[in-house]
Amino acid sequence: MILDILSWISIAIGAFFVLVSGVGVWRMPDLFTRMHPAGLTDSTGAGFLLLGLLLQSDDWLVSVKLVLIFIFLLFTSPVATHALAHAALLDGLKPWVRSRDKARDKDGEP
């Protein structure tokens, strides 16, 4: 019973963070600012969701698979994000800054 309540709370927090991440990716003004909410799904959303599923699992093999999924996400997500930011910087994409001159171009394109 207590485990059920804990797992529901954890799943609710994870779903909230996933939703916030989606809204952030849609609303942020720039690629480099959009990477921040995109990483929220991989770290906090996946962490809490998989923790909630882990508290519901009966079999130990299921638990090991859930932990393994989280470890893979934890290792691959920063590498992919770093490669993306590096490629974008090499391509000449300028980070978004709030200044009076550039207040008109919203998309941060060079």
Place this chain on the structure above:
Amino acid sequence: MFLAAAAALIAAMILALARAFAGPTVYDRILAVNLIGSQTVLLIAVMGFVTGRPDFLDISLLYALINFVATIAVLRYVKRGRAQADKQS
């Protein structure tokens, strides 16, 4: 509760899909596709618990690996394409 988590994941996937359509640069689209991939990993895991078949976790694990490899491959393709385009022009 699992269904609520699945609904939140699908709503976030719709928002990321809108970003993939609207993104001004190629990198925005790659970021959105990467995000949709990791949301799909979580969605497959949650749906495995909804239907009571935890075998779905194998598919989820495989999808996480393929998502990472696909992102790196598309990034390399885009970088090489840009370099050659600059060289030709």
